[in-house]
Amino acid sequence: MNLLEGKRGLVIGIANGDSIAAGCARAFQKAGAQLAVTYLNEKAKPFVQPVAQEVNAELLLPLDVEDDAQLDALFERIEAEWGQIDFLLHSIAYCPQEDLHGRVTDCSREGFAQAMDISCHSFIRLARKAEPLMKNGGCLLTVSYYGAEKVIDHYNVMGPVKAALEASVRYLAAELGPGGIRVNALSPGPLKTRAASGIAFFDKLIDDAQERAPKRRLVTIDDVGNMAVGLASDYARNVTGNIAFVDAGHNVMA
Template structure:
């Protein structure tokens, strides 16, 4: 029904083969896109580079969004190598463990600021850097979770952080819409990813989600990838500002 043949796609956030970003990268590539793939640092490279190489990624580079100039350097390389960018996937989030596993009202100002900077503001910075590379329009995606709008036990500080991300998606979609740049958040249900492992009692959340979802099973990274690929396609050109639940209906159950 749709193709991404010839699209230039940047994927930020692969940590290993269980990452949501990896499911998306595979889907983008299967639909014909050319990829740029990043990893956090030298420690992460041995886990991510082989995955990027398996998809014939044309650009591979480290990216630590907390390092001044790192994002600008990456987008400069994309501009020099490709001359444009069609799709951006931002799939990174972080909160210090002590703040994540404590009460929201007890979180430190430093921890909250760090979580917001990495999980939300880095997406806004990437949008600003992607904008001049998308003169004919494009798609920018980030990853949220339904704990942004409902209280999920043990999700704690990341609930307000993801709520901020979703609000940022809506405002960015309004600001960039006239230029044909669409902005969305993918919101899968609980998934067994490396990032999720930092959430206290996460296994209990996985079991509860599987039993309560109308489909009776959890979403997979491939499910998320399929939605991401569609949103990046020309057929989705009149969709923007969406928070897309990909959770077997889990989020509709009271």
């Protein structure tokens, strides 16, 4: 079923073909959507471009969310080319290594601020830019993790940062709902992505998820993409402010 036929979406956060955003982009395209895709910088572009070609992206544009001029240019180009968008996926997170690998107690002010800016506030900035282009309503999606809700060993400062992101989802949903814009977060189980490789003892996290999840399996980026399609489609027109777990049931276990 082409659940997204006639819809146009912006995908932010593809690092390579194995990233969560890449899995979502493939699912969006398979469901009939037209896509715009961003890349961080020229160094990252060769890893993103093959995915953009695979999903027939109509636009491939640079975006460093810390650069307001690039953010403005991105949405100006989308407005000029398309006039509107129907959905947006934000799948980016960052924390300096020295802060990510230390205790929350010891996190530096600068590291915490940068992690919060890139991983959380950038979603708010994107929502503000997307709002006037979602003329017929739309869907904003971001990516979280269970460490926002419960303490996960070695997830450290990203736990508070993702908790702020999930709270932002709820407040954005309340504020943008009257305009027909829905806001939800995807919360996948552990996935072997480049971003996740920065977490200490990540292999142990993977093993625990597989052993303790009710389905006794790991999820894939395709699983996350399928959920993203459902949330971006009209079938989810009354679903907003939610955290959608895609983790084979791991989050229900004590």
